[in-house]
Amino acid sequence: xxxxxxxxxxxxxxxxxxxxxxxxxxxxxxxxxxxxxxxxxxxxxxxxxxxxxxxxxxxxxxxxxx
Amino acid sequence: xxxxxxxxxxxxxxxxxxxxxxxxxxxxxxxxxxxxxxxxxxxxxxxxxxxxxxxxxxxxxxxxxxxxxxxxxxxxxxxxxxxxxxxxxxxxxxxxxxxxxxxxxxxxxxxxxxxxxxxxxxxxxxxxxxxxxxxxxxxxxxxxxxxxxxxxxxxxxxxxxxxxxxxxxxxxxxxxxxxxxxxxxxxxxxxxxxxxxxxxxxxxxxxxxxxxxxxxxxxxxxxxxxxxxxxxxxxxxxxxxxxxxxxxxxxxxxxxxxxxxxxxxxxxxxxxxxxxxxxxxxxxxxxxxxxxxxxxxxxxxxxxxxxxxxxxxxxxxxxxxxxxxxxxxxxxxxxxxxxxxxxxxxxxxxxxxxxxxxxxxxxxxxxxxxxxxxxxxxxxxxxxxxxxxxxxxxxxxxxxxxxxxxxxxxxxxxxxxxxxxxxxxxxxxxxxxxxxxxxxxxxxxxxxxxxxxxxxxxxxxxxxxxxxxxxxxxxxxxxxxxxxxxxxxxxxxxxxxxxxxxxxxxxxxxxxxxxxxxxxxxxxxxxxxxxxxxxxxxxxxxxxxxxxxxxxxxxxxxxxxxxxxxxxxxxxxxxxxxxxxxxxxxxxxxxxxxxxxxxxxxxxxxxxxxxxxxxxxxxxxxxxxxxxxxxxxxxxxxxx
Numbered sequence: 006x007x008x009x010x011x012x013x014x015x016x017x018x019x020x021x022x023x024x025x026x027x028x029x030x031x032x033x034x035x036x037x038x039x040x041x042x043x044x045x046x047x048x049x050x051x052x053x054x055x056x057x058x059x060x061x062x063x064x065x066x067x068x069x070x071x
Numbered sequence: 072x073x074x075x076x077x078x079x080x081x082x083x084x085x086x087x088x089x090x091x092x093x094x095x096x097x098x099x100x101x102x103x104x105x106x107x108x109x110x111x112x113x114x115x116x117x118x119x120x121x122x123x124x125x126x127x128x129x130x131x132x133x134x135x136x137x138x139x140x141x142x143x144x145x146x147x148x149x150x151x152x153x154x155x156x157x158x159x160x161x162x163x164x165x166x167x168x169x170x171x172x173x174x175x176x177x178x179x180x181x182x183x184x185x186x187x188x189x190x191x192x193x194x195x196x197x198x199x200x201x202x203x204x205x206x207x208x209x210x211x212x213x214x215x216x217x218x219x220x221x222x223x224x225x226x227x228x229x230x231x232x233x234x235x236x237x238x239x240x241x242x243x244x245x246x247x248x249x250x251x252x253x254x255x256x257x258x259x260x261x262x263x264x265x266x267x268x269x270x271x272x273x274x275x276x277x278x279x280x281x282x283x284x285x286x287x288x289x290x291x292x293x294x295x296x297x298x299x300x301x302x303x304x305x306x307x308x309x310x311x312x313x314x315x316x317x318x319x320x321x322x323x324x325x326x327x328x329x330x331x332x333x334x335x336x337x338x339x340x341x342x343x344x345x346x347x348x349x350x351x352x353x354x355x356x357x358x359x360x361x362x363x364x365x366x367x368x369x370x371x372x373x374x375x376x377x378x379x380x381x382x383x384x385x386x387x388x389x390x391x392x393x394x395x396x397x398x399x400x401x402x403x404x405x406x407x408x409x410x411x412x413x414x415x416x417x418x419x420x421x422x423x424x425x426x427x428x429x430x431x432x433x434x435x436x437x438x439x440x441x442x443x444x445x446x447x448x449x450x451x452x453x454x455x456x457x458x459x460x461x462x463x464x465x466x467x468x469x470x471x472x473x474x475x476x477x478x479x480x481x482x483x484x485x486x487x488x489x490x491x492x493x494x495x496x497x498x499x500x501x502x503x504x505x506x507x508x509x510x511x512x513x514x515x516x517x518x519x520x521x522x523x524x525x526x527x528x529x530x531x532x533x534x535x536x537x538x539x540x541x542x543x544x545x546x547x548x549x550x551x552x553x554x555x556x557x558x559x560x561x562x563x564x565x566x567x568x569x570x571x572x573x574x575x576x577x578x579x580x581x582x583x584x585x586x587x588x589x590x591x592x593x594x595x596x597x598x599x600x601x602x603x604x605x606x607x608x609x610x611x612x613x614x615x616x617x618x619x620x621x622x623x624x625x626x627x628x629x630x631x632x633x634x635x636x637x638x639x640x641x642x643x644x645x646x647x648x649x650x651x652x653x654x655x656x657x658x659x660x661x662x663x664x665x666x667x668x669x670x671x672x673x674x675x676x677x678x679x680x681x682x683x684x685x686x687x688x689x690x691x692x693x694x695x696x697x698x699x700x701x702x703x704x705x706x707x708x709x710x711x
Contacts, residue, residue, distance in 0.1 A: 006522065013519030016688050020527040024534060027681040031538045034572030036632030037677060039604075046599040057562055057594060057642050 079105055080115050089147040090165030093227035096148070097121055104224060106231050119234035122223045125151055125158045126311045129176055130272065130391070133162075133226045137276040139183060143167040146174065148226030152238070154219040156447050157314050163229055171229050173252075173265055174275065178408050179392025181275055182250045184267030194259040195239040200476040206266070209249055214411045215242040215475045230263070244269075244412030269410060298323060299335045307444055308351070308364060309386075316444040317343075324441060324451060337451050343368060343442040347398060347489075347499040348383050350443045354493035356405070359387035361394065361492075365443030371434040382406075384445060393446065396489070397481060398499075402506035403489050404466060404481035411478050414467065421460045421467055423480070428460030428467045431507050431707045459507055466508035483508045505703040513696040517689075524689040531685060535678045542673040547574075547639075549667045554587075554645060554660075563641035563666070565596065572671040574634045576641070579626040579665045582610045584658020585648035586623075589666075592642040593631060604629050609648075611658075630674065641668060 008014045030037070050056060075088045082101035089096075095106045095118060104118040135146045148163040162174040164183070175182040190206055195216075202213045221236050239255035251266035296305045303320030307313050313327045315336070324337040346366045353362045363383050370379035380399035387394065395406035415422040419430045438453045460467040464483035469476060483506065486498035493499075511517075548566040568574070580587045586609035593602040606629040612621035647661050704710060 006519075006526075008519050008523075010516040010519055012513075012516030012688075012692060013523065016520045016523055019688060020523055020685060023681055023684045024527065024530055027531070027677065028534055028538070030677055031542075031674070034574075034633050034671065036573050036630040036674070037680065039630055039632045041602045041604045041629075041631045044601050044603065046594060046601050048599060050599075057560075057592075057640065 077105075077107075077113075077115055079103060081105070081117050089145075089227050090171065090229075091169055092165060092171040092229050093147065093163075094231055095224075095228040097224050097226060097228075099225075104228075104232065104234055118231065121225075121234045124223045124225055125153075127151070127158060127160055129160055131160070131162055131174070131176065131181075131276075135276065135279055137164070137279065139166075139275055142170070144172075146226075148228050149224065150221065150228060150232060151223040152219040153222045154217045157312065158222050163227055165227070165229075172267060179272075179387060179390040181270050181272055182267065183270055183275060184251055184265035187251075187264045187266045189261060189264055192253060192261045192264070194261070195241070195255040196259055198241045198253075200474065201471065206243075206251075206264070209245045209266075210412075211243040211245040211249070211251065212411045212414075212476075213241050214244050214477070216240075217474050233257075244410045246412050246415075248410060249412055250410070296333045298325065299333055300325075300338060305333060308362075309444060309446065312446045313444040314446060314448050315441070315450075317442045322440075322442060326448075327444075341440050341451075343440040346383070346442065347381070348396065348493060352493055353388075354489075356492045359389045359392075361385040361387055363396075363443070365441060365445050367441045367445075367449070368439040369436045370439050371436040373434065379439070384443065395479070396484075400504045400506065401486060401500035401502035402504075402509055403484040403486060403500070404506075404508060405484055406468075406479050406481040409467070409478045409480045411476060414469075414478050423467055426462045426465065428462045428465070430709075431459040431461045431466070431704075433458040433708060461507050463508050463514075464510045481508060483510060504706070505699060507703065507706065509703065511696055511699045511703075513692055513699055517692040517696040520689045520692045524685055527685045528682065531678070531681055538678075539673040543671040544673065545670050547668050547670050548641060549665070551663055551665045552643070552645075553663045554647060559645070561643045561645070563643075563668075565638050565640055566668065567638050568634060568636050568670050570636050570671070571633065573674070574631045575628050575667075575669045575672045576604065576606060576631065577626065577628040577667045577669070578606050578608055579667075580608045580661045581663060582608055582623075582625055582648075582658075582661045584611050584613075585609070585650075585660050587645060587647045587661045587664055589664070590644040590646070591629070593634065594640045594642060595635065596638045596640060598635075598637065602631050602634065604631060608664075630672070634670075641666070 008017060076085055078084065079086045079098040079101060081103040082098060084098060084100040086096050086098050086105050088107065095104055097104055102121050104121055106116050106118045108114040108116055131146060133146055133148060137144055144164040144166040146162045147165045150161040151158045152161065160176060164172045164174050170185070172183055172185040187207070198213055198216050200213050200216050204211055218237050218239050221232050221234055221238065224232065224234070236257050238257055241253040243251045243253065248269040249266065250269045251264065253261055254263040254265065256262040296307070298305050298318035298320060300323040301318060301321040303318055305316060305318050305325065307316060307327065316325050316327055316333070317323065318325060322342050323335055325333040326336045327333060343366055348363045350363050350366065353360055363385050365384035367382040367384065368379065369382065370377050380397060383396040385394050385396060386392070397404045397406050409423065413423055417427060421428045433456070435454050435456050438449060438451050440451060441449060456471045458469045466481040468479050468481060486500045486502060490498045547568060548563050550563060552561050574593065576591060578589055586607060588605060588607045591604045591606060606627055608625055608627045609623040610625045611623055612619070643666065645664070649660050
């Protein structure tokens, strides 16, 4: 298909970008708009009493429910 | 051809019937129309005297030979007729094989017709222009219904014609360039039917050098006459054809009659504005050189608003055809006549050469002013009914008067194209608004983008199927946990993620008018990196005012992206609704929850997002295209 308009040519680039981007996201396991937060765990946590169970994670309190 | 000679009954000079089919010949000495009574030339009669021939610029002449479908013919005579708009020629073509036909000229084309067996057609009074009827195997349309006067003749004629007689005729057109004339003679009943084709000169006179036989076509003024109103000198470029001319000084509309002084028709009320194209200027287009002969201003009133445009009459140097350049709101159109027989009705639309033209507007435009010289008897204030049908960049127009219906085809031109054609230093106009036949600048982009979007959608479907099939969607951890009276942190068993990818944490709980929230952390034991997240399940239902309702779900998921391969532990810290009540609606607090962790999960939401992204620009171009069309049709009879 011969593209004569700049809109068509621009769109072809966009479409390739979308398809490649989608495939790349799927292969890499990217999650768009994920609420996850990555943080390092202090090295001493494992050796403390209770380990992960008692470590004060930053996720505290929930404001949800009805 | 068989030539027969005799003596003119009027002057005694020798007259010659050049063809066996000739019934009348004009004596070259006394101009008597001599008719033969029987099959031979033994008995002759005088039908009258013909007036001198009017000089009509034509490349044809008596004695000129041509061929049609391999059969040779010679023009052995001509008839001049006039219905009040100036005379025209009908040439009598005698074929070498004894057949004969008429050759007429109009708009740079020739019309070759042959006598056909007389069909049972209605009398002259019953005909109206625009009427369609079937003749032989053809569907024909009446395009002209007039009375004409036999003005003059020369050479031979195949029919008995009385000089000065008034004859009735109806011209008809059909598909494929078919053209014909229904001849009623001087009465009401059909006397003869002629049917043939509309042709180019070269199709009939391929061997003839028409340029040398044609009178010169000057681009400069050649005749100087005096304006009867102001006395200024008035020049004519086509003294043989012009019927109207405006005075260059006072712009009065003057009548032209060969051999007579100019006569005043209309003292000008409104002067023509400065033309975009100077009269006499010339430009090259479609293989011909076109000279501007006249400027005509027309307008129409619609709902109290005056819509005006200008038309420039141009003539081709080679083709000798008359064409129009029309300009409205700065938009130009190249207008040429088309055969009514080629136009077919398609409901409210019209069809022409495979294209469908939508009805745009029907109006009654009036001539406001004119400048230059014209080949028909136009007058300021003259009004016709005009209908436009559009199929950009073309507009098919019909003008109807009581005697004639004329179809024309306009092709859109930009001011830059007109500038190029006429070699102007700058564009002659600036455009505003949208013209009826202006090509939609978004059309090509819209077509290309929507077609590409179709291909991209198909590719995306294929890609989604491949991705879905190749996702392992493997359960790496599943466990059920009870909820006690106090929150208790739960740690999962260690599980392994074999490769980098996404992870789904799905939580299901027996919440009833209550909620459960899990503050989660996915802990990479080898790197001590933590992916924290939260997931809530809540489910409420009830009955309000007799209507049942529910909201939420007993199950929900959270997706974690780009989790590296490694050994992991899941930490969950629950919170839940111990009251388990929403107003009057009582529930039960959750007592347990299930957790399932899957790796390498196919995400439909991402597929839908990609599909949305694919269609965003097409949607935008479609909207832009529609907005342009909306603006176009706001100027039509179909405005909303």
